[in-house]
Amino acid sequence: MKFNSLKLLAAAWLTVFAAGAMAQTVRIGVVLPYTGGGAEFAQQVDRGMQTFMKLNPKAFGPYKIELIKRDSKNPSGAPAKTAVQELIVQEKVDILTGFIYSGDAIASAPLVTEAKKPMVIMNAGTAWITNLSPMISRVSFSMWHAGHSMGVAAARNLKAKTAVVGYTDYPPGKDSLDAFKRGFEANGGKVIDQIPMGGPGQVPDFTPFFQRAKDKKPDVFFVFVPAGDHALSVLKTYGALGMRQAGIKLIGPGDITQDIKLQAMGDDAVGLVTIHHYNADLGNAQNKRFVESWKKDFGADSTPDFMGVQGYDGMAAIAHVVTTLKGKIDADAAINALRGWKFDSPRGPISIDPRTRDIVMNEYLSEVVKSGGRLVQKNIGTTPAVKDMCKELAEGRCKQ
Numbered sequence: 001m002k003f004n005s006l007k008l009l010a011a012a013w014l015t016v017f018a019a020g021a022m023a024q025t026v027r028i029g030v031v032l033p034y035t036g037g038g039a040e041f042a043q044q045v046d047r048g049m050q051t052f053m054k055l056n057p058k059a060f061g062p063y064k065i066e067l068i069k070r071d072s073k074n075p076s077g078a079p080a081k082t083a084v085q086e087l088i089v090q091e092k093v094d095i096l097t098g099f100i101y102s103g104d105a106i107a108s109a110p111l112v113t114e115a116k117k118p119m120v121i122m123n124a125g126t127a128w129i130t131n132l133s134p135m136i137s138r139v140s141f142s143m144w145h146a147g148h149s150m151g152v153a154a155a156r157n158l159k160a161k162t163a164v165v166g167y168t169d170y171p172p173g174k175d176s177l178d179a180f181k182r183g184f185e186a187n188g189g190k191v192i193d194q195i196p197m198g199g200p201g202q203v204p205d206f207t208p209f210f211q212r213a214k215d216k217k218p219d220v221f222f223v224f225v226p227a228g229d230h231a232l233s234v235l236k237t238y239g240a241l242g243m244r245q246a247g248i249k250l251i252g253p254g255d256i257t258q259d260i261k262l263q264a265m266g267d268d269a270v271g272l273v274t275i276h277h278y279n280a281d282l283g284n285a286q287n288k289r290f291v292e293s294w295k296k297d298f299g300a301d302s303t304p305d306f307m308g309v310q311g312y313d314g315m316a317a318i319a320h321v322v323t324t325l326k327g328k329i330d331a332d333a334a335i336n337a338l339r340g341w342k343f344d345s346p347r348g349p350i351s352i353d354p355r356t357r358d359i360v361m362n363e364y365l366s367e368v369v370k371s372g373g374r375l376v377q378k379n380i381g382t383t384p385a386v387k388d389m390c391k392e393l394a395e396g397r398c399k400q
Contacts, residue, residue, distance in 0.1 A: 024327040025064040028318060029087035031080050031098040031108070034071040037201070040228060041100045041307050044260070045122050048304065048311025051293055052319075059319035063327040068093060072100070075170075075200050077107030084108040088115045094329035095120065095321070097314055100307070101200075102126035102171050109133040118321070118334040122314040123307055126171040127179075127390035128397035130357050135331060137338045137357040139317050139350070140310045141277055142388040143175035143224070144395075146253035149363040149383050150222065150275045151183025154251060157365065157381060158273065160184075160219035162192050166209050167224045169196035176224035176253065178395065184222075192216055200226045206237040213248070214241055220249045227258040227305070232265060239268035254279060257368060259305035262375050265368075269375055272368045277361045277386075278306040278347040279377040290346035304346075313345050317352070349385075358388045 030049075032042035049067075052059070068091050070083035080099070087093045088111060096112060097120040099105040105124035109132035112119045121129065121138040130136050154160045163184055167173035173196070181191045193216050198204035213221050221243065223234055238250050254276020262269065280291055280303045290312065294304045304312075317338060321329070324337040339354035348362040365381035390398040 025066050026095065026322050026327055026329060027066050027068060027091065027093040029084070029091060029093035029096045030067050030069045031072050031083050031087070031096065031104065032069070033073055033100055034069065036073050037228075038072075038075070038100050040260070041123070044305055044307040045098065045100070045311035045314075047294065047298055048308040048313075049315045051290065051297070051304075051308075052312040052315040054297070055289065055293055056316070056319070059316065059323075061323045063322050065318075065322065072098070072104050075101040075103050077101070077103035080104030081107040081111065084111050088112075088117055093117065095318055095334065097318065098122055099124045102129060105129050105136070106132065106171075109136060112136065116331040118329070118331050120314050120317055120338075122310045125175070127175050127388055127395075131397065135335060137317070137335060137352060139313045139352070139359055141306075141361075142358060142390055143172045143253070144179040144388050144390040145277060145359075145361070145363060145386050146275050147176040147179025147224070148183040148389040149365075149386060150251060150253060151180040151185075151189070152187055153275055153365050153381065153383075154180075154220050154222065155184050155187035155189040158220060158249065158251070160189055160249070162190055162218040163220045163222055164193045164195065164213040164216050164218040165191055165222045166195045166197050166206075166213055168200050168226060168230065169198060170200050172226075173200075173224050175390065179389065180222050182389070182393065182395070192218060197225070200230075203229050203233050206233055207241070210237045210241050210243065214243050214246055217246070218248060220251050223250065223252045223256055225256060227255040227307070228261065231256045231258055231261055235265045235268045235272075244268075244271065249273065254306055254366070257366070257377060259303045262368070262377070265375065267370070269368045270370055273365065273380075274368075274377075275363050275365045275383075276306060277363055278309045279364065279366060280304055281366075281377045282347065282364065282379070284346070284348060286344055287346035309346050313343065313347070313350060316343050316345070317341060353387055356388060356391045358391065360385055360387050362386065
């Protein structure tokens, strides 16, 4: 009996040990601007993460995750760098994610390289960010995804011959300018002016920039500004200056038709043509499920936007890493696990390019129309499986 009791005790300890091993916790550091001008963006990403975990409760298998959140506050990169340092040194996180602003990701890249911590970017779109560290993979976009695709579409689909580009003067804006110009001019168009329009912080008065564009009389005016209040101001200025009546079509990436701002844009937005990897009106089954769950949890008047779906997909990528590595996160193995990863996202099929560690996804050409008293983004064309063209064309800092 004594021997059998010892056997039973040993078996019980093995069971407890196995359960403890199976319940291993993976610590995920989340860096987002929870306060300040980017708080609305952070809320979208955060809700996207929550929605993934709700709709995919078994995605992490037997492994527990702990989200440790830090506020990146503003686009300067300095608070994000401090937050990342704290998450690595004090909190000893296994994976880092979030990063709305390019400046935040750029400032943090040397830290994740030195500490060998995998970093999954959920937004920051400057193309060459992934070249800054072998520890970085991105599930959001490069500005070249939409910018280059819009340049091609403006020439081929919209039959435009001339364009003016207006852009917010920081790395994503410069990327958008270069991307659009490369795509447009390679297909027979000509960019006749390019106008820097202030920085990403305070929303500027766009009137002098738009008047300059109007005076050039282009077929299309391609505009990149950060999503949010910048985009609202763009539409108001476009309408106030009568640019539509002057025969100038406003086009751009989906940042300027952000779903959470679309209804506030009013009739000035009707006819606006954009290209992007996501809008809440996409008709695929995964997106319908995503939007339905979002509205149920966060209110019937709420809606996910491209940042929301990026939070969702970022968690899907991290879940893949955690289950592939059985809860034990080795940095090199984590990045390798993401190379070639595929996922059926609410935005459509996505994957991670094994060479660049950047996302491959559809780009949707959309026109804003009015339907049932609401503004809707109507899909008028799809470019499938778009890679980051900056790296494909080895442009500028993407040559590295």
